[in-house]
Amino acid sequence: MLIDTLVEDPQWEALDIGGLAERAVAVTLDHLSVALSGCEVAILACNDARISTLNEEFRGKPTATNVLSWPSENLTSEEDGGAPLPPEDPMLGDIAIAYETCVQEANEAGKPLDAHVRHLIVHATLHLLGYDHVRDADAARMERLESAIVMSAFADPDPYSAA
Numbered sequence: 001m002l003i004d005t006l007v008e009d010p011q012w013e014a015l016d017i018g019g020l021a022e023r024a025v026a027v028t029l030d031h032l033s034v035a036l037s038g039c040e041v042a043i044l045a046c047n048d049a050r051i052s053t054l055n056e057e058f059r060g061k062p063t064a065t066n067v068l069s070w071p072s073e074n075l076t077s078e079e080d081g082g083a084p085l086p087p088e089d090p091m092l093g094d095i096a097i098a099y100e101t102c103v104q105e106a107n108e109a110g111k112p113l114d115a116h117v118r119h120l121i122v123h124a125t126l127h128l129l130g131y132d133h134v135r136d137a138d139a140a141r142m143e144r145l146e147s148a149i150v151m152s153a154f155a156d157p158d159p160y161s162a163a
Contacts, residue, residue, distance in 0.1 A: 003022040
Protein backbone atom coordinates (compact mmCIF):
# COMPACT_ATOMS: atom_id res chain seq x y z
CA MET A 1 0.00 0.00 0.00
CA LEU A 2 1.23 3.46 -0.86
CA ILE A 3 0.06 6.57 0.94
CA ASP A 4 1.51 9.69 -0.65
CA THR A 5 1.15 12.55 1.80
CA LEU A 6 1.76 16.15 0.76
CA VAL A 7 1.99 18.42 3.80
CA GLU A 8 1.15 21.98 2.72
CA ASP A 9 0.55 23.31 6.22
CA PRO A 10 3.49 22.66 8.59
CA GLN A 11 1.16 22.53 11.61
CA TRP A 12 0.36 18.95 10.55
CA GLU A 13 3.96 17.85 11.16
CA ALA A 14 3.49 17.73 14.96
CA LEU A 15 0.72 15.16 14.48
CA ASP A 16 2.73 12.93 12.08
CA ILE A 17 -0.12 13.14 9.60
CA GLY A 18 1.66 10.80 7.18
CA GLY A 19 1.91 7.95 9.67
CA LEU A 20 -1.54 8.61 11.08
CA ALA A 21 -3.13 8.63 7.60
CA GLU A 22 -1.28 5.50 6.51
CA ARG A 23 -2.53 3.55 9.52
CA ALA A 24 -6.11 4.89 9.23
CA VAL A 25 -6.33 3.94 5.55
CA ALA A 26 -4.75 0.53 6.18
CA VAL A 27 -7.12 -0.45 9.00
CA THR A 28 -10.12 0.73 6.97
CA LEU A 29 -9.12 -1.39 3.98
CA ASP A 30 -8.31 -4.34 6.25
CA HIS A 31 -11.65 -4.03 8.07
CA LEU A 32 -13.43 -4.25 4.70
CA SER A 33 -11.17 -7.06 3.45
CA VAL A 34 -9.81 -4.94 0.60
CA ALA A 35 -6.39 -6.21 -0.48
CA LEU A 36 -3.81 -3.71 0.73
CA SER A 37 -1.06 -4.55 -1.73
CA GLY A 38 -0.97 -2.14 -4.61
CA CYS A 39 -3.57 0.26 -3.19
CA GLU A 40 -2.66 3.93 -3.43
CA VAL A 41 -4.14 7.00 -1.76
CA ALA A 42 -2.92 10.60 -1.99
CA ILE A 43 -3.38 12.81 1.07
CA LEU A 44 -3.18 16.61 1.04
CA ALA A 45 -2.67 17.98 4.56
CA CYS A 46 -3.62 21.60 4.11
CA ASN A 47 -5.19 24.58 5.85
CA ASP A 48 -8.67 26.08 5.78
CA ALA A 49 -7.85 28.55 2.99
CA ARG A 50 -6.72 25.76 0.66
CA ILE A 51 -9.63 23.45 1.43
CA SER A 52 -12.07 26.35 0.96
CA THR A 53 -10.71 26.80 -2.56
CA LEU A 54 -11.02 23.07 -3.25
CA ASN A 55 -14.52 22.94 -1.77
CA GLU A 56 -15.64 25.81 -3.99
CA GLU A 57 -13.97 24.38 -7.08
CA PHE A 58 -15.35 20.86 -6.72
CA ARG A 59 -18.55 21.28 -4.73
CA GLY A 60 -19.55 24.90 -5.31
CA LYS A 61 -19.27 25.64 -1.57
CA PRO A 62 -16.81 28.48 -0.84
CA THR A 63 -16.27 27.51 2.81
CA ALA A 64 -13.81 25.48 4.78
CA THR A 65 -14.67 21.89 5.59
CA ASN A 66 -12.83 19.21 7.53
CA VAL A 67 -12.14 16.66 4.80
CA LEU A 68 -12.78 16.14 1.09
CA SER A 69 -12.31 13.02 -0.99
CA TRP A 70 -12.14 12.26 -4.69
CA PRO A 71 -12.43 8.59 -5.65
CA SER A 72 -10.54 7.58 -8.78
CA GLU A 73 -13.49 5.47 -9.92
CA ASN A 74 -17.18 5.26 -9.12
CA LEU A 75 -17.56 2.26 -6.84
CA THR A 76 -21.24 2.68 -6.06
CA SER A 77 -23.58 0.10 -7.52
CA GLU A 78 -27.00 1.60 -8.17
CA GLU A 79 -28.35 -1.89 -8.93
CA ASP A 80 -27.46 -3.05 -5.42
CA GLY A 81 -29.06 -0.14 -3.58
CA GLY A 82 -25.86 1.88 -3.50
CA ALA A 83 -23.67 -0.88 -2.07
CA PRO A 84 -19.98 -0.28 -2.81
CA LEU A 85 -18.24 -2.41 -5.39
CA PRO A 86 -14.71 -3.81 -5.02
CA PRO A 87 -12.11 -1.43 -6.49
CA GLU A 88 -10.48 -2.42 -9.77
CA ASP A 89 -8.01 0.48 -9.90
CA PRO A 90 -5.28 0.33 -7.23
CA MET A 91 -5.31 4.16 -7.11
CA LEU A 92 -8.28 4.63 -4.81
CA GLY A 93 -8.24 8.43 -4.94
CA ASP A 94 -7.32 11.63 -3.14
CA ILE A 95 -8.12 13.05 0.28
CA ALA A 96 -7.65 16.64 1.48
CA ILE A 97 -7.86 17.49 5.18
CA ALA A 98 -7.81 20.97 6.78
CA TYR A 99 -5.88 21.63 9.97
CA GLU A 100 -7.79 24.55 11.52
CA THR A 101 -11.21 22.99 11.01
CA CYS A 102 -10.02 19.68 12.46
CA VAL A 103 -8.57 21.41 15.53
CA GLN A 104 -11.74 23.45 16.06
CA GLU A 105 -14.02 20.40 15.75
CA ALA A 106 -11.86 18.30 18.07
CA ASN A 107 -11.81 21.09 20.67
CA GLU A 108 -15.57 21.63 20.43
CA ALA A 109 -16.21 17.91 20.83
CA GLY A 110 -13.68 17.53 23.65
CA LYS A 111 -11.86 14.81 21.69
CA PRO A 112 -8.13 14.36 21.06
CA LEU A 113 -7.02 15.79 17.71
CA ASP A 114 -5.38 12.56 16.59
CA ALA A 115 -8.58 10.57 17.26
CA HIS A 116 -10.68 13.09 15.32
CA VAL A 117 -8.26 13.07 12.38
CA ARG A 118 -8.15 9.25 12.32
CA HIS A 119 -11.94 9.23 12.19
CA LEU A 120 -11.99 11.73 9.30
CA ILE A 121 -9.41 9.74 7.33
CA VAL A 122 -11.47 6.56 7.89
CA HIS A 123 -14.57 8.48 6.75
CA ALA A 124 -12.82 9.78 3.61
CA THR A 125 -11.40 6.33 2.82
CA LEU A 126 -14.91 4.88 2.94
CA HIS A 127 -15.94 7.54 0.41
CA LEU A 128 -13.05 6.46 -1.83
CA LEU A 129 -14.46 2.93 -1.64
CA GLY A 130 -17.93 3.98 -2.74
CA TYR A 131 -19.71 4.58 0.55
CA ASP A 132 -21.79 7.71 0.89
CA HIS A 133 -24.27 9.30 3.26
CA VAL A 134 -26.83 10.72 0.85
CA ARG A 135 -29.65 8.48 2.07
CA ASP A 136 -30.37 7.99 5.77
CA ALA A 137 -29.78 4.23 5.59
CA ASP A 138 -26.41 4.77 3.88
CA ALA A 139 -25.44 7.39 6.46
CA ALA A 140 -26.30 4.99 9.29
CA ARG A 141 -24.27 2.22 7.62
CA MET A 142 -21.27 4.54 7.21
CA GLU A 143 -21.49 5.74 10.82
CA ARG A 144 -21.63 2.16 12.12
CA LEU A 145 -18.57 1.23 10.04
CA GLU A 146 -16.61 4.30 11.09
CA SER A 147 -17.38 3.68 14.76
CA ALA A 148 -16.44 0.01 14.53
CA ILE A 149 -13.17 0.77 12.77
CA VAL A 150 -11.91 3.55 15.05
CA MET A 151 -13.07 1.87 18.24
CA SER A 152 -11.56 -1.55 17.43
CA ALA A 153 -8.37 -0.51 15.61
CA PHE A 154 -7.38 2.50 17.71
CA ALA A 155 -9.41 2.13 20.92
CA ASP A 156 -10.70 5.63 20.19
CA PRO A 157 -14.08 6.69 21.54
CA ASP A 158 -17.13 6.41 19.31
CA PRO A 159 -16.85 9.45 17.01
CA TYR A 160 -20.63 9.85 16.98
CA SER A 161 -21.14 9.93 20.74
CA ALA A 162 -20.87 13.01 22.91
CA ALA A 163 -17.56 13.42 24.74
